[in-house]
Amino acid sequence: MASADLTSEREYVAALYARLDELRDDAREQLEAVRRTNQGGTHQNRSERDAFARIYEDRVSQLTEIDERLAFGRLELEPVGDDPTLRYIGRIGLRDENLQPILLDWRVPQARAFYQATAATPLGARARRHITSKGREVVRVDDEIFDAAMLEGDTSNLQGEAALLATLTAQRTGRMGDIVATIQAEQDRIIRSDLRGVLVVQGGPGTGKTAVALHRAAYLLYSYRDRLATSGVLIVGPSRSFLQYIEAVLPSLGETGVVLSSVGQLYPGLDTATDDDQDVAVLKGSLEMAALLARAVKSRQVVPREPQTVEINGEYLVVEPQLIQNAMHRAWETRKPHNVARATFNKAAINALSKQLAAQLRDHGNTIEDSDQAWLREDIRTADDVKVALNTAWIPLTPQKLLQDLYARPQWLASLTPDWTPEKRALLRRDRDAAFTVSDVPLLDEAAELLGSAGGGGDAEKRERKQQRKRDIENAEQSIRNMGVEGLVDAESLADGFEAAVERGSTADLAAADRTWAYGHIVVDEAQELSPMQWRILIRRNPQKSFTIVGDVAQASAAAASSSWADALQPLFADSWRLEELTVNYRTPAQIAETAESMAIAHGLSITRSRSVRSSEWPVAVVESTDVLAATADAVESDRAIDALGTIAVIASESLVESITARLTETFGSDVGRGAAGLNRAVAVLTPQESKGLEFDAAIVVEPQLIVDEIGRGAAALYVAMTRPTQRLHLVTTGPLPVGI
Numbered sequence: 035m036a037s038a039d040l041t042s043e044r045e046y047v048a049a050l051y052a053r054l055d056e057l058r059d060d061a062r063e064q065l066e067a068v069r070r071t072n073q074g075g076t077h078q079n080r081s082e083r084d085a086f087a088r089i090y091e092d093r094v095s096q097l098t099e100i101d102e103r104l105a106f107g108r109l110e111l112e113p114v115g116d117d118p119t120l121r122y123i124g125r126i127g128l129r130d131e132n133l134q135p136i137l138l139d140w141r142v143p144q145a146r147a148f149y150q151a152t153a154a155t156p157l158g159a160r161a162r163r164h165i166t167s168k169g170r171e172v173v174r175v176d177d178e179i180f181d182a183a184m185l186e187g188d189t190s191n192l193q194g195e196a197a198l199l200a201t202l203t204a205q206r207t208g209r210m211g212d213i214v215a216t217i218q219a220e221q222d223r224i225i226r227s228d229l230r231g232v233l234v235v236q237g238g239p240g241t242g243k244t245a246v247a248l249h250r251a252a253y254l255l256y257s258y259r260d261r262l263a264t265s266g267v268l269i270v271g272p273s274r275s276f277l278q279y280i281e282a283v284l285p286s287l288g289e290t291g292v293v294l295s296s297v298g299q300l301y302p303g304l305d306t307a308t309d310d311d312q313d314v315a316v317l318k319g320s321l322e323m324a325a326l327l328a329r330a331v332k333s334r335q336v337v338p339r340e341p342q343t344v345e346i347n348g349e350y351l352v353v354e355p356q357l358i359q360n361a362m363h364r365a366w367e368t369r370k371p372h373n374v375a376r377a378t379f380n381k382a383a384i385n386a387l388s389k390q391l392a393a394q395l396r397d398h399g400n401t402i403e404d405s406d407q408a409w410l411r412e413d414i415r416t417a418d419d420v421k422v423a424l425n426t427a428w429i430p431l432t433p434q435k436l437l438q439d440l441y442a443r444p445q446w447l448a449s450l451t452p453d454w455t456p457e458k459r460a461l462l463r464r465d466r467d468a469a470f471t472v473s474d475v476p477l478l479d480e481a482a483e484l485l486g487s488a489g490g491g492g493d494a495e496k497r498e499r500k501q502q503r504k505r506d507i508e509n510a511e512q513s514i515r516n517m518g519v520e521g522l523v524d525a526e527s528l529a530d531g532f533e534a535a536v537e538r539g540s541t542a543d544l545a546a547a548d549r550t551w552a553y554g555h556i557v558v559d560e561a562q563e564l565s566p567m568q569w570r571i572l573i574r575r576n577p578q579k580s581f582t583i584v585g586d587v588a589q590a591s592a593a594a595a596s597s598s599w600a601d602a603l604q605p606l607f608a609d610s611w612r613l614e615e616l617t618v619n620y621r622t623p624a625q626i627a628e629t630a631e632s633m634a635i636a637h638g639l640s641i642t643r644s645r646s647v648r649s650s651e652w653p654v655a656v657v658e659s660t661d662v663l664a665a666t667a668d669a670v671e672s673d674r675a676i677d678a679l680g681t682i683a684v685i686a687s688e689s690l691v692e693s694i695t696a697r698l699t700e701t702f703g704s705d706v707g708r709g710a711a712g713l714n715r716a717v718a719v720l721t722p723q724e725s726k727g728l729e730f731d732a733a734i735v736v737e738p739q740l741i742v743d744e745i746g747r748g749a750a751a752l753y754v755a756m757t758r759p760t761q762r763l764h765l766v767t768t769g770p771l772p773v774g775i
């Protein structure tokens with residue numbers, strides 16, 4: 035690296051920061067100016083002013099947050115005339131005062147060559163430069179040359195290898211970071227793939243699937259802002275600890291309008307991380323449950339066997355089963371969900387009863403005019419006997435009650451499942467007050483779908499919310515024209531800031547609280563774990579089927595998971611999904627990846643082999659001992675002796691984690707945390723399931739054979755556990771190691 039290059043980049047990047055400061059000052063001034071205008075004014079004026087103020091506040095904070103690694107790359111394009119054409123790539127786009135671009139946002143099409151150009155396909159570029167900074171100061175530049183005339187024997191197929199390796203060997207913080215500066219070509223193609231349809235990304239552990247999925251979300255939000263700003267993007271991950279691990283990535287890329295949810299949080303109002311035993315989870319995850327719930331709802335629409343006598347203001351009326359049956363037919367014809375169709379049922383039954391009552395009153399010598407029908411209907415509607423009779427025939431239900439009854443009333447369940455064995459039914463048996471589990475989430479959602487909203491207003495409310503949003507955006511467009519700031523502010527963001535809209539919440543808030551929200555795009559991470567019932571929720575949340583699905587079928591360890599993408603996706607999307615594979619392992623050093631892969635193959639898992647970009651200096655350490663707790667504590671001690679500030683995961687099967695946590699806490703005190711709470715500590719004690727998707731400087735896997743034996747799909751769980759470290763793997767065992775290690 036010539037020092038002249040470093041000097042010239044320092045100057046250029048310093049100028050970018052100067053421009054950033056200038057824009058930040060401008061935004062601050064605009065904020066002050068907006069705050070000063072219209073101090074009084076109408077309610078509408080004040081709401082607009084507050085909305086503009088919020089936008090400028092956001093702009094100021096965005097420009098403040100972007101400070102780190104503002105620019106990280108430069109492309110040299112074919113020269114125009116004598117001067118080389120240079121294009122700088124950064125985390126945001128910047129223009130100079132003449133509105134000429136001086137920095138390109140990494141997501142714009144012109145930045146693509148920075149990630150994808152190779153000597154073989156240079157995409158119009160002659161060279162690529164990676165710019166590494168500390169704070170605002172450029173500390174190094176690394177060049178790759180594509181032009182044969184400029185080439186001096188560079189053969190690597192990694193982009194920006196030096197910058198990449200520097201990031202990969204850096205210590206882990208317990209939080210995932212963005213990778214914009216070093217996205218690799220195979221990853222970039224996936225990130226920029228079209229919004230439409232279903233994209234499946236398969237890759238072994240550490241191949242960057244999560245990183246790619248998150249950058250793709252940022253890319254889509256940027257490139258399809260019009261479509262996605264109002265419908266939102268949902269990102270689904272396996273656990274709370276995983277969401278905690280990834281939650282900072284999108285904000286660091288300037289995107290906040292996404293909803294992050296674990297599968298235990300997909301039903302609004304419920305947030306659970308506990309799951310059932312495996313065989314129960316498998317049953318609850320199977321499509322049989324959808325059919326069972328449909329039968330359960332239907333069985334709550336009951337035609338009485340015998341006529342019933344009801345009293346209406348002293349008059350006794352016999353309700354024939356046929357009358358109820360006819361009213362039910364009317365309700366079924368609407369094809370509406372149970373609680374919504376119930377209104378039709380009630381109306382039809384009450385109409386028929388009022389005619390019957392009128393006829394009976396006439397028979398008893400009363401004069402009943404047509405105009406009297408209305409009060410007759412009212413008398414019938416409010417008569418207690420009628421209420422009881424109609425409710426018995428068609429009772430309003432909540433999803434929670436339906437499910438609780440199904441689990442707590444064995445006889446009812448038996449009547450609904452004549453083909454099931456008693457043992458199979460017993461799997462669902464629970465007390466009415468037992469808390470709902472992760473596997474209940476899709477069942478509640480399914481039930482909610484079958485039941486509909488009790489007020490019957492679900493659709494109308496939704497339409498009204500959409501209409502209101504449209505009006506807000508039209509008002510915002512008008513305000514932008516009035517203020518003469520067209521092009522500076524977009525109408526969606528302004529509308530988000532309107533006082534009433536703030537009370538209603540942002541797109542993300544609205545979406546997260548609304549079970550019937552249709553997202554513009556859904557990203558599913560660790561998607562191999564999802565059961566067929568969980569997939570049904572996600573499809574409901576995105577009827578247009580625009581999905582990014584990432585995962586690794588070899589890591590499928592949930593009991594109800596699928597072992598092939600075709601099995602999981604064929605029923606949902608037929609053949610209309612496209613598969614991309616990632617093949618380079620950026621996390622795990624070669625010697626660890628090889629040990630894990632050899633174990634997985636010996637257990638018959640069909641893994642996607644990947645190539646590690648690096649190896650580390652530590653071989654896989656095996657600690658054999660008769661005292662597993664003492665040996666685990668020793669392993670933590672010896673790892674900390676190597677790297678006192680590193681993060682360590684101690685991964686063990688369910689039956690060991692509590693005793694290990696207790697023992698480690700005795701020795702290492704508050705440095706140790708259990709589960710998600712451990713991610714902020716130096717040492718996290720996790721089950722393999724909880725460690726899914728996470729990474730640490732070192733992993734200590736305790737009793738690997740027990741993991742294989744204790745968990746269904748135990749070999750996959752062990753494969754997950756062994757592939758968490760970025761540097762060192764220790765295996766603590768009291769017996770023989772699993773085959774293949």
Ligand SMILES: Nc1ncnc2c1ncn2[C@@H]1O[C@H](COP(=O)(O)OP(=O)(O)OP(=O)(O)O)[C@@H](O)[C@H]1O
Pocket residue numbers: 198201202210211213216217218221237238239240241242243244245246586589620621726727728729757
């Ligand atoms: N292009 C890249 N530049 C820098 N770091 C990268 C790049 N790609 C991936 N990484 C890093 O590699 C590590 C593994 O990535 P990630 O967690 O996305 O892998 P994964 O495929 O989701 O793994 P798993 O299947 O184990 O969950 C992360 O630390 C990520 O930041």
